[in-house]
């Protein structure tokens with residue numbers, strides 16, 4: 001058994017594991033895919049103090065930093081169940097899909113999230129070649145260009161407002177008959193002169209020239225007509241889904257959107273169980289935030305362990 005078991009090997013998990021290892025606690029890190037979402041990222045320009053890096057390079061750097069410590073790294077393990085400790089200071093257990101199970105006095109959950117995909121032709125082919133999911137990350141790459149934002153909820157309308165300040169033109173596409181964002185955001189969006197809003201519009205294809213995105217097809221759901229918009233970028237904003245399905249029956253408190261509820265110290269409702277990063281209710285999902293949150297959860301685990309002896 002470990003003193004600390006980190007589940008998830010993205011920026012939040014790496015940071016948490018390094019912090020508890022530096023406190024001298026026996027630490028294990030188990031993850032389906034080390035590096036997490038960072039592995040799927042091309043250019044990263046907002047990891048402060050590193051003006052430019054690339055996902056696989058940052059993932060390798062996370063791994064190298066973990067290897068500096070006596071951290072037991074267990075890749076390719078998919079957690080399926082959390083069994084919380086029966087008493088304060090006791091052992092919680094995590095069961096994996098291969099039947100293995102690990103025990104630790106403190107568990108730090110950092111299983112991240114995934115962007116919901118449109119599932120239309122061209123989306124997969126042009127990922128990172130014009131199809132993007134994170135306006136904070138990739139918005140500046142489209143300076144002066146034409147982009148679409150798919151999704152008229154709060155995140156879509158916020159993204160469109162953000163992008164309207166940076167890019168040349170924004171087309172917002174919403175499937176429903178009206179936008180679902182807060183009125184104050186909708187009013188703000190309508191005040192831009194470089195924004196078109198199409199409602200009752202179903203995105204049917206992302207088009208490209210084989211190398212990069214050159215447009216988008218959508219169906220007008222009222223007339224049934226198919227239209228094509230020429231543009232260079234498509235931001236998909238139809239939801240970020242936390243990887244927390246496996247925690248549903250554990251007694252861990254999740255928000256209505258499935259995010260792990262944490263307090264300002266990264267503590268969950270279960271004693272000894274902490275969480276960090278995109279899987280949690282922390283606002284703004286970013287690498288630098290996930291790392292900060294991971295270190296915070298780790299320091300809270302440390303605090304818990306020194307106050308609660310094993311029974």
Ligand code: FAD
Pocket residue numbers: 007008009010011012013030031032033034035036037038040041042043044045046047077078079080110111112113114115133134137138243246276277278279285286287288290
């Ligand atoms: P993740 O990176 O999602 O890591 C989750 C970890 O948990 C992974 O190791 C995963 O395999 C593991 N896991 C999940 N479920 C289980 C399970 N059941 N059992 C075991 N392990 C599990 N942010 C920026 O700051 N700048 C950018 O430029 C940027 N660009 C991005 C581009 C793309 C295409 C994407 C998808 C995201 C981008 N982000 C960017 C967001 C950033 O990647 C995330 O905010 C960050 O990776 C979150 O870190 P995390 O550790 O919380 O979770």
